[in-house]
Amino acid sequence: MSSRFEILHLLEEDTASKLSLVRDHKRGAELRLRRFKTTKPDEIEGLQELFRQLSTVESPHLDRLIDFGADKDGFYSIVSGPLPGETLTTMLERGPLTEKEFEVVATQLLEVLDALHEQTIVHGSIRPDFVRISGSSPAEWNVTLHGFGQGFAALDDSKEEQIRAYRCTAPEQWQDGTTRRRTDVYALGCVLYEALTARPPFDGRALKELRLKHLGHDLPPLVKLASHVPSWMCAWVMHLLAADPEQRPRKAGAARVLFERREAPNLPELPSSRAEAPPEVAPTPPASPVHQPPSAPVILPNPQQGVRHATSSTIPIAAGPHVAANKSKRPTTVVQSPRRNYGTPARKPKSPLAANLKPILIAAAAIVLMLAIFVLPRCGQTPTPPPAKGKPAAKKK
Known part of the structure; x- marks a missing residue:
């Protein structure tokens, strides 16, 4: 330099x-x-x-x-220049955006992402911390996108900051490290969901919990949390957040067209979880990587102890089920496998007699106890001998 x-x-x-x-x-x-x-x-x-x-x-x-x-x-x-304005994260600490404020932020983010995607540039790690807003009123706001090359960097190595860094990570990034334009669309949906609710769509106490929520599409419907905006706006954001990448707009330009129409996307009914695959639908072959836009470099902090890097995107995934980057897998939710007891023989089913043995033993013990109560006090008395044959028993005076 x-x-x-x-x-x-x-x-x-x-x-x-x-x-x-x-x-x-x-x-x-x-x-x-x-x-x-x-x-x-x-x-x-x-x-x-x-x-x-x-x-x-x-x-x-x-x-x-x-x-x-x-x-x-x-x-x-x-x-x-100096740092412009404040981050969207800081702004949302004062509450969710109004409808007018949301339109300004969404429009300008769509514009910049559209320009990037047309040049085959993928951000790869969009989140509210990388969105800055300057200007005194929504009419004067200028929204800028930052964080290029920073990947999933956090302010420190604490668990809370790690979760903040990964809260907008797409399901395909958690699974096999895939990063493409649809991945940016999903992250944009997370940012805009948080903009309307002042809370992230997915949250957890650990990276593993956060990962499972993204894969299972476990989030509250936006229309229930953002009643201050039109329903089409909520439906549009939820469309960006589709768990299946093929159900999202293919790039920011397509999402921008839908937003400018001011109409709810006309979509088929989708399962709430990616674990339920649509019946009788032929699997879509994976697109050639040659035609995919290049992914932004992912620069990560040192992994926490007990966390391993399992994918090509170097997203730290906690111990548990995961999908390796070099293996193809159906787009299904990763489900914890039941625990197996190795080396322990299977138990035989109990017979009816064995099942009733306990109450029988209890009843027998009760009978023995009752007999002991009545018999033991008489054990100290001398028994009266029986009368001899042929002689009447003597009468007591």
Whole structure:
């Protein structure tokens, strides 16, 4: 990195990168420098390719890229200006968005994602923390999308921050690491669901619980939580959140067309869980990876103890059933298998006599106890001998 940039102070830091405010001595302007912590050559090469593609996209909803590259300290990117506004996460701490506010946020996010998807760029880890809003009123708002190359980085290694980082992860990412444009559409649905309710659609106390909720599509219907907006708007968001990728809009542009129609998507009745496959439907062959847009590099913090990386997207999956990245599997919900007792012979069914043995023993014990109560007190008395034969018994005086 050129010596023309002077680091002023740290703006923010997560487990993947540091963001600092710097001064450009040549231009006399303040810029933002993000220094990525990875030192792996393949990840640095992936970041180079990602930012090379980003440099070709012009949008008012993206940071203007000034410079990027790699030096002895790793990869860095430089964008113009200070941090804009506040994150959507911070804004939602004051309550859900109104209908007008939601339309502004949704429209601008669809615009920037449409531009990215048309250039075959996939974000891969959209969440409210990566959405920033500046402006004093909805009419003046400018929504910008951030987090490129940061993947599922969290503020720290705590369980709560890990869950926050993964709360918008699509089911296919949990299963086999697939990341494509439909994956961004799902993450956008999670962001917009949270925008209307001020709560994430999926939550849990551990990554394993969060994963199972995404795979099982376990979320409250939006129409019950966001009665302040039209029903078509809720139906549109739920359409983006379809558990089956083939049931979602194929890219942001298709979702944008549906949103501009202001109508509920005309969809067939779908099962609430992906575990219930539609009957008599031939499986769709997987699309060739050559025609899929490239995925953004995933830069992750060090895995927590007891968590292993099981997929190509390096999403930490807790111990339990999972789908390996190199194996094809039907799009079904992962269900915990019943526990098996190895080395223990199977029990034989009990006979009717054995089943009634306990009450019989109890009754017998009660009889013995009653006999003991009446018989034992008489054990100390001398018994009267029987009278001799031929002689009458003597009368007592």
